[in-house]
Structure formats: structure tokens, C-alpha cells
Amino acid sequence: MAKLIFGMNMSLDGYVDHMAFGPGPALFQHFIDQTAALTGGLYGRNLYQIMSYWDEDQDGWHGPERAFARAWRAQPKWVVSTTLTEVGPNATLFGPDWEDMVRGLKAELAGDIDVAGPTLAHALGERGLVDEYRIYLHPVVLGSGTPFFAGARPRLRLLSQEPMEDDVLKLRYAPA
Numbered sequence: 001m002a003k004l005i006f007g008m009n010m011s012l013d014g015y016v017d018h019m020a021f022g023p024g025p026a027l028f029q030h031f032i033d034q035t036a037a038l039t040g041g042l043y044g045r046n047l048y049q050i051m052s053y054w055d056e057d058q059d060g061w062h063g064p065e066r067a068f069a070r071a072w073r074a075q076p077k078w079v080v081s082t083t084l085t086e087v088g089p090n091a092t093l094f095g096p097d098w099e100d101m102v103r104g105l106k107a108e109l110a111g112d113i114d115v116a117g118p119t120l121a122h123a124l125g126e127r128g129l130v131d132e133y134r135i136y137l138h139p140v141v142l143g144s145g146t147p148f149f150a151g152a153r154p155r156l157r158l159l160s161q162e163p164m165e166d167d168v169l170k171l172r173y174a175p176a
Contacts, residue, residue: 002039002109004102006121007134008148009168015145016118018050021138026165028064036071039111042102044120045081048091051116055088078105080120102129122150128175132159135171 008016009023023031035041043051054072061069077091080098087093094101102124105113115121115130124130133156135148156173164170 002106002111002113003131004042004106004115004124004129005112005132005134006115006118006124006130007132007136008118009136009138010148011138011140011142011145013141013143014147014149015142016148017142017145020142020145021140023136023168024166025064027136027168028068030164032064032068032071035068035075035114037112038075039109039113040076040078040105041072041114041116042105042120042124043077043079044117045079045084046119047117048077048079048081048084048087052088078102080123099127099129118146118148118150125153125175126151131174133173135173136164137169137171139167 009018009021010016011021022028051072054069057066057069073090075090077087078094078101079087079091080094080102082096084093106129115124121130121133155176157176159172159174160170161172162170
């Protein structure tokens with residue numbers, strides 16, 4: 001059975017914003033390795049559209065960006081949206097019956113499936129489908145933005161904590 005894992009970079013005050021802060025070189029390599037090992041990625045519309053940037057090579061990319069793009073392109077992607085009518089390469093669109101389709105993925109596949117986007121993670125969490133939360137806690141305070149948790153969550157239990165480069169702390173939680 002596959003595990004659904006929601007993880008993102010987060011500020012000390014609980015916001016996600018990849019434009020305001022991002023990973024340093026070692027943490028970016030961690031994300032490349034993690035992406036390459038995934039069974040696939042489950043995306044909400046908004047984050048899928050942002051991440052589709054990786055579908056085509058960009059001028060100025062160097063080794064790490066090219067490595068991430070290869071890993072991202074290789075992974076199967078499932079996009080939950082009621083407004084999109086098509087998705088890009090190696091992606092499947094999940095429409096109104098998305099919950100049954102996600103439950104099918106969990107039952108039929110093995111390994112980790114990345115959940116991409118706080119709104120989708122919230123909807124999945126409400127249905128008891130998120131198995132793990134990974135917070136990459138950065139030492140920045142944004143004051144506003146998109147919260148990591150899009151709504152109230154049931155109690156979580158700490159699985160592990162791991163210091164990473166640039167004073168980032170990786171926290172892993174599971175529903176209690």
C-alpha cells in the first residue's frame with residue numbers, strides 16, 4: 001500500500017512561499033533524491049501549474065536544476081482539478097471522483113506518493129488519507145501568505161526531527 005506524504009518548506013510562522021525563501025544546495029539535492037525515489041506525485045491544480053515549469057528545459061539551468069527536472073518528469077503525476085481539461089506529459093487528470101481514484105492509488109501502488117499543495121493536503125487529511133507530514137522548517141518569518149495547514153488538523157505525533165543545512169529542521173509527523 002502506498003503512503004501519501006505532504007511536505008513543503010515552511011517559515012517559522014507557518015507559511016509556505018517558494019518565492020520568499022527556498023532550499024540551499026544541499027537541501028535542493030535532498031529534494032532531487034527524494035523526488036527520484038517517489039512512486040509519484042499527487043497535485044492540486046495550482047501547484048501543478050507552478051511545477052509544470054520543470055516540463056521544459058530553461059536557459060541558465062545547471063546540473064542540479066537539470067537533475068530535478070529529470071526526476072520530476074520521470075515520476076507519474078496525478079492532478080486533482082475540476083477546472084483543468086488537460087494536463088502535461090506523464091500526468092493524469094482526476095476530476096470530481098478524485099477521492100475514489102486516490103484511494104485506488106493507495107491500494108494498488110507501493111512506496112511514497114508526494115502530496116503537493118496545502119489545499120489538496122487539507123482535503124486529503126479531512127478524509128484520513130495523508131499518512132505523513134514533512135515540514136522543512138526555515139528560520140524566516142514571513143508574517144503572511146499561504147499557510148502550510150489550510151485548516152485545522154487532528155493531533156499529530158512526531159516521528160523524527162533532523163537538522164539540515166542553513167539551519168533548516170526537517171520534522172516528520174503522522175496523524176496521532
